[in-house]
Amino acid sequence: MEQIGRLWQEKSERFKEYRIVPESGSHEQAVRADYLPDREYCEAQRLKHELLRQYRGSSIQDVTGGRAATNERGSCLAIQDECDIASVSRPGPSEVLGELLTDLKLVFGIREETEKLLKSSGYPTLENLAGHPRFGEEARTVLEILRRKDPAELFRLISFRYSRSHPQMLRLSGLHEIEQLLFLDIETMGLFQRPIILIGMAGVSGGRITVSQYLARDIPEEPAVVCAALSRLKPDTALVTYNGRCFDVPYIGERAVYYRMAADLSRPNFDLLFFARRSYRQLLPDCRLCTLEQHLLDIERDRDVPSALVPEFYETYLRTGNPGPLVPILEHNKQDLISLARIFFRLSTEWRPCR
């Protein structure tokens, strides 16, 4: 039976969810998330060996800091850090609601042309439109939703009317107090159906960004990590993610079901990837977060682990017990969250309502 374990391990080993490509690969290759330039791959392997040397014999908490956090699903390591973040002028709820009131396109059946026509014939706002013979009824429904000021409900309404990358969607984040925004980024053992090893969450308040990371020190701690993250979601929390609509949020949902935990993840999720693509696709070689931060924030990551290699780094940590490979994973995740927040705020101020 021993050879059976080895057989599957070998098969698993050979199986990679990324492909190493030569640096000179075509443009198309460079943008695909599952392609890893060979230079990055080699540097990462070097880094891993360096870290293993550097941290040989160290205990995990010496290296990562943080403290054990216990909840009803066990315990995991909670690491906290904070730093300044440039204060930003965001649109407030009243400003956004005011804009929405003049957006006749929120009414089903009204497009750009019709809106222009209506506005020039005595219906500048939804309130005026409420008396319109044809659109009145629908306009009253929309008004009702606007009056309730429930951001989640508004988010659903707007997402029916606008594409996910539309500035109006991003604009909606102004309905939330800055403290209600939760930046989210997870690190995993693969693309779905494998454990989550780290959930990073960040909140902003008073010009400071606070990053909380929940790390599974071993696979059995995963439920505690998921549980800790879920308990951070308050009814009025809105998420800000990078590709979180397709990855981070459903991934947490899947693992919650796996461990039979109740999880309500349906809430506004401002997925920056959509906005970034709209804004930067023409300007940047690709829309990976690290490319964005390089060009927009002038950040060069040092001793970084490429996302695709996080599972291998974590596995090395599990096999050797040497916490070295965790260092760049935690750092990578933290940097992602900080850059996510900075670019998010930057876009929020740059994108004015299109009038």
Add this chain to the structure above:
Amino acid sequence: MSVASLLERLAGDPYYQKRTAFIKAIEAREPVYGAPDEDLPPAIKNYLKEIRLYSHQCRTLAGVRAGSNIILTTPTASGKSLAFNIPVFEGLQHDPRATALYIYPTKALANDQLQSVREMERATGIRVCPEIYDGDTPSGRRPGVREQSRMIITNPYELHQVLPWHYKWQRFLGSLKYVVIDEAHHYRGVFGSNVAFLIRRLRRICSCYGARPQFILSSATIANPLEFARNLTGLQFQLIDDDGSPRGSKFFVLYNPFFEGANKPSAHQETRRLLLEAMNHNLHTLCFTVSRKMAELLSFWIRGDLSERSPDLAEQVASYRAGYRPEERREIERRLKQGRLKIVTATNALELGIDIGALDGVIISGYPGSVVSAWQQAGRSGRGAGDSVAILVAFQDPLDQYFMHHPEVFFGSPFEHAIISLHNPYIKSGHLLCAASELPLQPETDQEFFGAVEGLVEPLERELLLRRTGSGYVYSGRARPADLVSLDSFSSGIFKLVCDGKIVETMDRLRAFREAHDGAVLLHRGETYVVRSLDLETATIHAERTEVDYFTEPVKAAGIEVLAERQRKDVGGFRVALGSVVVNEQYTGYRIRRGDSALGFQPLDLPPTDFKTSAIWFTVPNEIKKSIQEQQQDFAGGLHGIEHAMIGIMPFQVMCDRRDIGGVSVPFHYDTRAATVFIYDGYEGGIGLAEKAFELFEEIARMTHELVRDCPCEQGCPGCIISPKCGNDNQPLSKQAAELILRCLAQGSL
């Protein structure tokens, strides 16, 4: 021109007369109707209109209504789809949230079924939104299907990919009321054993969402339907096998080119002759061949024969097999259905219930390996009430020849056991990994689905593929297990056949060793390829497209070592055992042949493979050995002959391919300390073939004896003891000694 005139010809012409071993007239039969135990809902009554239900359809309805799991084994074209569609639609109407999952072995069958359930939905007005969900479903449509449909049609391969995403399927799986598995007999052997675990994974996930679906299986006639259904699903079943559907009369001809006195016959040439005869009698005929190669060759020959007469006629001949592009296949199916094709030569790719309309005749060129297949193929003719004919053209192979001499066995009660193994550690461990990635594995509660997992989870845990946690064993490997586990083989290695820089075909490692070794001649889509080199490192087969007039046949050698004897019994004074062994197999070379003549032999340098599996073996008592030697008979040649004959016969009891089993025979074996014949399961870890053979050993021995005794040859022929795949060039071999030993084994005395 009709079936009757063709039969007259066979009976009248001395040439055919000699070769016709047996004609079974299967009489036309009147329908037996039934009545539902309780009225059907008006919507379904409306749909049925004047259609009266057959007895087996009513019994299925009653069984499903009573909550039983049903296996239905009535023949092809007996209205099986309607039998399970009625109760399923009734159930889905009764509970508007309930869902049903239909599993078909092929996409083509799924498409056929989609049409009929859509029609039923339209006519009954019962909204079930039937949809196919498989590899061809565009990703944009997938969420809609998952969220809306109450009747999803899929295949095992897709289900294997879907289960890991079950959290997206909570609505569908949580309300799953029925699982329909059509053509279930297809799921046997390695494929079936994998599917059996797949079904258990499905049941486990459903149970996590609070659903306990009822299963409805439909299958061809096999000897062990209830055992098979239980093994496939892990549940208890009710069998429905009394066919109430009407039938036209059918004539089943057993045709033996190798009758006594024939001079170097060729089964392929006889098939060609019979096909032309069918054409002359204006019969729409489908010809099943045992290989892709022959499907191509036969239609090529016949087109040639006919084009001399009329190019128009030649246009009415086509070949059909797996490997053609789907649109090519649809085109052939359409032309066949419209009657625009007179003759189609096909591999069993056409066997599985694809609707091609009514045919007059079927010619089965070579026993297809199982009686189930032979009847399924024969069932493609005569879907209406008219006469039809099926002709089985025997090859010079053991079972072909056995049936020619024992037609009563062929037409008798089913004796084929469909095998599913739940104990192969390779198959089981792969699915345990999949299961653990779907929900944490809890050895105690999951025992209901997977049996004991002790001994298997520990090595997986040691490799960090599974981790023991408070919630159970959690999958923690890097790759997604569903991507590592293949449903129809053990090996994940895919070999590419490359010609002129392009990938022509892909195949697994076993097939590559067997069919694509250096120098092998390979047919693909009517083109001949010669393999220049088989590169094991890169899993690439370099081939050249070229015309050659020969074919190749690989030769393998095997050695065996006994690890442990698990069971033992006495049969006619012989000690018969079942146990674990290590087999060492090697493809040592290949023969080059033209027609029936050997042109030469080329050695091969392929690595040997060592693998652990199960085997049965029997040792010959010393006094029998002595007595045979005293009669100046070649004892070793006798053992060798028995090994070959037994491998030839065994697939009749234990549904498998001759290639799935192997044998070794020696006058003295180190482990048994006696003269021994081994028959081993050819799959690493074993898939239950040896276990079943041990159970049925007396039957196997009796039939093997009859085969050797009744074969008209003198010194042994491929119809009894000569094996084309023998690594020792069929040396030594003695038919007389084999017969003597077998007589003792079967009758218990010299």
